[in-house]
Amino acid sequence: MGSATEQAATLLPDSGDQVGVLAKFFRALGDPTRLRLLEFLLDGEHSVSDCVAHVGLSQGRVSTHLACLADCGYVRARRHGRWNYYCVTDPRVAELVTLARALATDNCAALSGCERIDAAGDSA
Amino acid sequence: MGSATEQAATLLPDSGDQVGVLAKFFRALGDPTRLRLLEFLLDGEHSVSDCVAHVGLSQGRVSTHLACLADCGYVRARRHGRWNYYCVTDPRVAELVTLARALATDNCAALSGCERIDAAGDSA
DNA sequence: CGATCGTATCCGCTAATGCGAATATACTGG
DNA sequence: CCAGTATATTCGCATTAGCGGATACGATCG
Incomplete structure (x- = not known):
């Protein structure tokens, strides 16, 4: 986990x-709906219909x-036939979400107060 | 302003x-400009003017x-006087960017082809 | 104190994007 | 085959948000 510091050189924006x-x-993760779907799929494999029932939005969306x-x-x-099952295969996805959640939690107050980015579902 | 405990009740409405x-x-990281600024600040502390020169946008933006x-x-x-210096203090930020970059690189082809999210500056 | 520099905020504009509804496609079952 | 189900795509609409330019604010210098 401590390799982040030594990779600082690769973080430079000269990569075009x-x-x-x-x-x-x-x-892609900046939308509450997609984020909710991703967390739902982190829980396990689910069909599109399951996801529709979970988030409560239109099937097309x-x-x-x-x-x-x-x-x-x-x-x-x-x-699988008529059904399409989605799931998370890369364990780094869970890592990413976990790490981001930890950081977001530590700055939850300031984040909620940041009016420069709309809450888009942030329930007061 | 009340105590931190008091604010917690209002700023943390519910877990949902x-x-x-x-x-x-x-x-916040979904914008190329902010991402470029963050990477610039991962490199070290910089003033607003430095950042303006780096990204080439208007000072206000x-x-x-x-x-x-x-x-x-x-x-x-x-x-510090008239100047305001920004820098990254939490090492987990570098971790997050590094992890995300690794994931994005592995799916770079599909990502570039994803028309459901606008490129917003994505080009050759 | 008045001029200037660095920074922050406000304002209209335009492009991006999430939404539901309608429609198209693919596969299954009778 | 034709009806029905599961999923994918398209369309118009409303909102979000990034952009430059103008301006306000604060600190420093002469």
Whole structure:
């Protein structure tokens, strides 16, 4: 876990448009619905219908969100007849969410008060 | 202002909202400009003017972005006279970026092709 | 004290994006 | 085959949010 410091050189923004791709990657988790779906899938494999029931949004929207998460590499789809099952295969995804949650929790107060980014579901 | 304990009741409404806050946290890194600024500050402490010169955007925009990153707990500001210096204090921030970059790199192809999230500066 | 520099905030504009509803596609069962 | 189910895609709409430019604020210098 202590290898982050020595990799500081690779963090430099001289990698060209890699910043844009990374931003895209982060933005995929910047939506409450997708984040809720991802955490639901971290719990185990679920079909699209299950996800629809879980988040309570329209089927089309959920399908798009899941495809988005799959494109970004967070989840993987497994077709079985009419059903499409999604799940998280890379354990680093759980690591990422856990680490981010720890950081967010430590700054929860300031985060909630940050009006520069809309809450988008933040219930006062 | 009341005590920290008193604020906790208002700032931590219920555990279910944690998803919204976490999404906010991720969205802060979902913008290429903020991500570039964060990586610039991972390199060391820099003033707002330095950041403006680095990213090449208007001073007002950069100032807002930096304040946003500070609100989310990614960076910290240090006033010295007229100048305001920003830097990353929490080593977990570097961890988070490193982990995310590793994941994004492994799915770079699919990520670039994901049209469900706009590239926003993503190009060759 | 008045001029200037560094920074923060405000304002309109425009592009990005999440939403539901409608529709298309794919597969299964009778 | 045709009906039905599960999922994917498209469309119009409303909101979010990043952008530059103008301006306000605070500190320093002459």
